Amino acid sequence: MKSWRGSGRRKASLNQPLLPGLFGNLGTTSSRVKKSHPSSPAEAALHLARSRLSLVLLGFSLFFIIASARLTFLAIDNDPHEPSVIQAASGYAPIIARADILDRNGSLLATSLPTVMLMANTRNIIDAKEAAHKLASALPDLDEEKLSHNFARLKRYIVLKRHLTPRQYYAINKMGIAGLEFVPDESRIYPAGNVTAHVLGYTDIDNIGIAGLEKTLNEKLMENPEPVTTTLDIRLQTILHRELQKAIEELEALGGAGLIMDVHTGEILSLVSLPDFDPQKAGKAKDKELFNQATLGVYEMGSTFKIFNTAMALDSGLIHVAEKIDTLRTIEIGGKKIRDLHAFTHWLNLAEIFVESSNIGSARIAEKLGTEKQKSFLQSLGLTKKPHLEIPEIGGPLVPSDPHWGKTATMTISFGHGIAVSALQIVAATAPLINDGYQVQPTLIKTATPPKKGKRLVKKRTSDQMRALMRLAVKYGTAKKAEVPGYLVGGKTGTADKLLGKKYSKTERISSFLGVFPTTAPRYIVFALLDNPKGTAKTYGHATAGWTAAPVVGKIVSQIGPLLNLPPTELDVMEAIERRLTRPLGRQVVDGFKLNSEVNDYASVESNSTH
Structure with a gap:
């Protein structure tokens, strides 16, 4: 144990108790006594008498010590519960220092x-x-009356x-x-x-x-x-915590969660859940403050799940990125209607369905691929089982049982309803879709050697196309407010109606954005989730993820990029890099994206509802 006090010289107090290891050998002094010889027979006799008296006193002292020790032993022996307490109270019980x-x-x-x-x-x-x-x-x-009684x-x-x-x-x-x-x-x-x-x-x-x-x-x-x-980086942890807290306050959200993860190693550089608590006073924290929304909470994520639906389609080879799909007709199934909040005037191709976030298009893709392919693909990404991380507060997903995972569930799961997962799961499941196709295991513990490359889950071409699509979603689609000058940010928004009882609310929602940067050679996923944000004058009354969660990630990327040795790129260089990035989609698909002429921001009309 370290002393509270410095190593400078200080006067020892004779009244101070001896606490080995904490205060050092306080309460002890030493002095030099000059030896002298008797100068007369009288002094010699007096010296002899004193010596004999000292021997007698020493004998009485030894007797007293032995008797006291015996009485103490008998007193302790009569109560089997006291010895360990008394041993601890002796001042010499070893203190086990907890590692940093x-x-x-x-x-x-x-x-x-x-x-x-x-x-x-x-x-x-x-x-x-x-x-x-x-x-x-x-x-x-302390209660004086109770003390006196005890x-x-x-x-x-x-x-x-x-x-x-x-x-x-x-x-x-x-x-x-x-x-x-x-x-x-x-x-x-x-x-x-x-x-x-x-x-x-x-x-x-x-x-x-x-x-x-x-x-x-x-x-x-x-x-x-x-x-x-x-694996945490306290600089990134502070930035994510601050930006998420600001968004919660400005949008009057109930809470939020965020993660930053290396897509190649699975190392989590930041993990935040709000509201949080003071660990020095955890006993006074409320249940909602102790609840980890990033790893224990599971939510219907809405359109961020279109990442998996689109990757499944591309990897299967059954649907081409330029293939046109009917997005005009509302789907009626199981007594429910699947619709798009923003009506489209033509059939959309696979890329447009992802970038412009069409529920109808996503449902038709899932219908074509079938329930078994969907189950198998989501299982391979770890979205149907409880994930692993080095903390005990881990929640398992809520997935339909086999009898209930039919056509209706397959369609709604395609756009993030009917299945609930954690923020940790959605981040871990996205990594293979942008890191050339390899599985990663999220971790909070830094190791001396980097982890081995995981097994391949999707084709490299699928990963290349998903990176390009996520970039287009930020440049042209629902996530434009995540754009950061000098960084090719990609991502996908998600706004899910909250299930209250047996009905979906029209006024309460979970808004999230999963960001990736840089999309040319992805290193990090930045994820932000807000629980029931409210529209403000700044968001023109919109509370969808494009207006609420996407800007949070944009602000975070702009601050952490330089800290991660990823300086911004010059504009002319970025254009060339972006052309190369989107090449796997084909020129026809990329050139087909046009800004909406009536609404200057798709973020305001993100389509994530099912009623």
């Missing part, structure tokens, strides 16, 4: 600081009432207060109350506070992890003094 937790760059995220625990041996308290009165004056949060009635060791401050320690020690003992203790500290709360979790008063990484890695942190390095 660091971010990927070595910044401190969690550490333990030495503190003191105050205990009372009630058998040694002389005046219970006086002792209680004095203690209550130094520790106002001191008088209980004949055992009791814990009075954990983690005394230095000021409290010195004040109580100065009182000189018989029966009080100070025991070395340890307190867990989180320098970033709320910002990392849902990843790190927290410990109880005994420094035992009970949430987040603190719980999952509890044994390792207790037994191994070496720090644990996470």
Whole structure:
């Protein structure tokens, strides 16, 4: 344990208790005594008498120590529950230092600081009432009447207060109350506070992890003094937390979640859930603050699911990117109507269905491919089973059972209704669709060597085409407000009506945007989700993802790009790169995109509803 005080010379206090490892050898002094020889027979006799008297006193002292030890042993032996408490109260019980937790760059995220625990041996308290009165004056949060009662009635060791401050320690020690003992203790500290709360979790008063990484890695942190390095980047974590919090406040949303993940390694550089809590005061947090919306919460994601529907179609080879599909006629199935909020005047090709977010077109694609292909594809991406991550707060998806996964479910799942997944799942499932087709395993723990390349899930050509489509969705489609000068951002918006009871609400929604950058050689996915945002004057009353979640990701990308050694690209260079990026779609498809002449922003008319 480290001392509270520096290494400079200070005067030792004779009244200070000896706490090995915490305060050093305080309370001990040494002095040189000059030896002298008797100068006369009288002095020699006096010196001899003193020596004999010292021997007698030493004998009585030894007798007293042995008798006291025996009485103490008998007293302890009569109560089988006290020995461990008394051992802890002796001041010499070993304190197990909990290892530090660091971010990927070595910044401190969690550490333990030495503190003191105050205990009372009630058998040694002389005046219970006086002792209680004095203690209550130094520790106002203690109940004086209850203290007095316990001191008088209980004949055992009791814990009075954990983690005394230095000021409290010195004040109580100065009182000189018989029966009080100070025991070395340890307190867990989180320098970033709320910002990392849902990843790190927290410990109880005994420094035992009970949430987040603190719980999952509890044994390792207790037994191994070496720090644990996470994949988090506290700089990115702070930016994501700040921008998400600002959006929640401006749009009066109920909460939100966000992730930033490396699409090649699965390393999570940032994970935020709001509202959050102070890990130093987790016991006072509300349930909704403790709930991890990024990993434990599952939601119907709306049109972000069109990423998987489109990739499935392209990878199957059954539907070509330029193939025209009927998007004019409303679909009626299972007593419900599938429609597009923005009416189209012509049949759309596969690329247009994705970029302009057509529910009708997505449903017809899923209908053509069939239920079994949809099931198999979503299973391969890990969207139908509980994901793995190194924290305990993980939610499993809500998927239709086999008897209920029929034609209707197949159509609605194509545009993100009828299946609920977590933010973690949708990010992990998208990575293979943009990283040349390889599976990745999300992780929060940094390893010395990069993970091996996962198995191939989709063809490289499918991944190339999906990157191009996601870029076009930002340039021409519903996600234009995610555009960042100098960065070729791609992505897909999603606005899902919330299911309230057995009906979908027309006024409450989940809005999200999954962003990818740079789309030419994707490195990162940035995902933002808002729970029931409200339209404002700034969004022209719209609360869809193109107006709410997409701008959040754009702001984040503009700030984290330079930090990740991805400087912005010159405009003329970007145009050339973009032409090469969209080449897998074919020139005819790319040239076919035109800006809507009536509404200057598709973001305002994103189509994600089913009624």
